[in-house]
Amino acid sequence: MDAPDSALWQAYGHAARWLASLSDRRVPARASVEETVRALGAELPDEPSRPADVVDLLATACEPGLTAFPGGRFYGFVIGGTEPAALAADWLVSAWDQNCVMRAVTPAYTAVEEIASAWLLDLLGLPGGSTVGFTTGATMSNFTCLATARDTVLRRAGWNTARDGLTGGPAVRVIVGEGRHTSIDLALRYLGLGEPELVAADDQGRIDPVALRHALAAGRGSPTVVVLQAGDIHSGAFDPFAETIRAARDADAWVHIDGAFGLWAAASPAHAHLTSGGADADSWATDAHKTLNVPYDCGLAIVRDPLAVRAAMGVQGDYLIQHEHGDPSDKVPELSRRGRAFTVWAALRSLGRSGVAGLVERLCRHASAFAAGIAGTEGATILNEVVFTQVCAEFGSDARTDRVLDRLLEDGTAWISGSTWHGRRVMRISVSNWSTTDDDVSRALDAIRRAADAA
Known part of the structure; x- marks a missing residue:
């Protein structure tokens, strides 16, 4: 068997590569549940395996089936990411x-x-x-x-x-x-x-x-x-x-x-x-x-x-x-x-009082930028008063809003999910991640415009 630290170093390498990929990778997962099961292997082995090999298999088999939740272009749910010191x-x-x-x-x-x-x-x-x-x-x-x-x-x-x-x-x-x-x-x-x-x-x-x-x-x-x-x-x-x-x-x-x-x-x-x-x-x-x-x-x-x-x-x-x-x-x-x-x-120790305030204010600023950008898209309407980090929009009809959402996920640049609010289908944007940048918002808005044009 390997020493325990060999598995830890293996995990570190995979984790570092995953984090480095977030700025450019497609946000939705590329592999299905069934594909991931096949890559992992469904049979329990009879004999022990080297811990480092187990970590390597887990990381390589699962990576295609991961959604880039921690990246700056996931806006589907209010879940945030992981600040470096906390990670x-x-x-x-x-x-x-x-x-x-x-x-x-x-x-x-x-x-x-x-x-x-x-x-x-x-x-x-x-x-x-x-x-x-x-x-x-x-x-x-x-x-x-x-x-x-x-x-x-x-x-x-x-x-x-x-x-x-x-x-x-x-x-x-x-x-x-x-x-x-x-x-x-x-x-x-x-x-x-x-x-x-x-x-x-x-x-x-x-x-x-x-x-x-x-x-x-x-x-x-x-x-x-x-x-x-x-x-x-x-x-x-x-x-x-x-x-x-x-x-x-x-x-x-x-x-x-x-x-x-x-x-x-x-x-x-x-x-x-x-x-x-x-x-x-x-x-x-x-x-x-x-x-x-x-x-x-x-x-x-x-x-x-x-x-x-x-x-x-x-x-x-x-x-x-x-x-x-x-x-x-x-x-x-x-x-x-x-x-x-x-x-x-x-x-908290990493961010300090001003850093926490800045984090909140940055998330709110990005939400306002989303609202302004979507409001300028033909056929789109912002439905809420954007007071914090949430934005809801519709694109003329329930059917068209759902088509825009489908095209957006197919595009893969950003993950934004739909919801039903006051009986209408809406695009719901939740800006929650510390790592979201102005460029991330701009890229997501471009993807929304492409999806609206295609819908």
């Missing part, structure tokens, strides 16, 4: 192989998590005493915050969920705007809370404060959670936080903000007004992989009351070495988990 830190996370559960066992991780948490609260303008849990992504961040909300509003109503479960307890109302992201519905389903109560939103997806007040008044006295949004998935719009949170406070409701990508607007002086009033909520969810651009598997669940999240998420066991000040595992659903805060610390 390197993630390699260390795998090599260090720490199960980051207990303060006493992983002091280095706990120290990094505490520092990164304080930096995050500062950058996002959130209350300094809040607790930050590092989850798998925004869906589990919403889950964590909403689990804490559920247990807290039921406790106020005299019901102990941890002891008695949900059966027989008061019904919890969860009120959301019509434009909320489907991950909220998913988290509520996981939590046994069923479908949310919908409140009208405007044409950009912003919840209507007057409609919210009416909904709250109709169920006054019931345990209630209000879910607001920082960054609509289509328009990028932000709910009016000051007015809606005031209405929720008057009804003694818990307020949660789903800010999967939009919460980072607070880190930019030019865009912080979009989150004005949001710091008065009770909990916030975001995803560091999106706007901050750290590797996958790094959501952030932020709760104002540390004791509330600890009551909802904390775990005890005779074999666990628990600390009086709490442990990383007290804030998230999992026990076994990787050191997510290492990558967040690395990204």
Whole structure:
């Protein structure tokens, strides 16, 4: 067998070549699932293989089937890329192989998590005493915050969920705007809370404060959670936080903000007004992989009351070495988990305060450039107010919009996906990657024009 470092060096070589290819490679994958299976080989070998050979086979067989998500010309989903310091830190996370559960066992991780948490609260303008849990992504961040909300509003109503479960307890109302992201519905389903109560939103997806007040008044006295949004998935719009949170406070409701990508607007002086009033909520969810651009598997669940999240998420066991000040595992659903805060610390330490602000502002500038370029394309219409990183456009009819999208993917210069918004087929552009350049945007716009001409 090879020494372990031979496989690592092999992986490094393939990784370096992959990263170097991103500026020029076709964005969509070139190989299908079936082609990749054939290249890998479907039969499990009887005998061991050299680790370096395994890495080489994996890299060479899979490379044609990879989509250039980390490159500057992928705009299909709000997923971001990986900032260099965070990528390197993630390699260390795998090599260090720490199960980051207990303060006493992983002091280095706990120290990094505490520092990164304080930096995050500062950058996002959130209350300094809040607790930050590092989850798998925004869906589990919403889950964590909403689990804490559920247990807290039921406790106020005299019901102990941890002891008695949900059966027989008061019904919890969860009120959301019509434009909320489907991950909220998913988290509520996981939590046994069923479908949310919908409140009208405007044409950009912003919840209507007057409609919210009416909904709250109709169920006054019931345990209630209000879910607001920082960054609509289509328009990028932000709910009016000051007015809606005031209405929720008057009804003694818990307020949660789903800010999967939009919460980072607070880190930019030019865009912080979009989150004005949001710091008065009770909990916030975001995803560091999106706007901050750290590797996958790094959501952030932020709760104002540390004791509330600890009551909802904390775990005890005779074999666990628990600390009086709490442990990383007290804030998230999992026990076994990787050191997510290492990558967040690395990204923040690398970028600094001005670098994070510059990243947010650059993404927004590129989105505005996309909107201006598409608006000048014959037959195209921009459908949203471009306030953050999202752009939605249509090309005269649903059928033509879909043809443009098909031609665009065939071209391969950029990946931009379609969606349905307000009953219309749209081209939805999400600018999320730190590495996107002015040239990347220009090349993507040229590809859009070619696709429109061909459609």
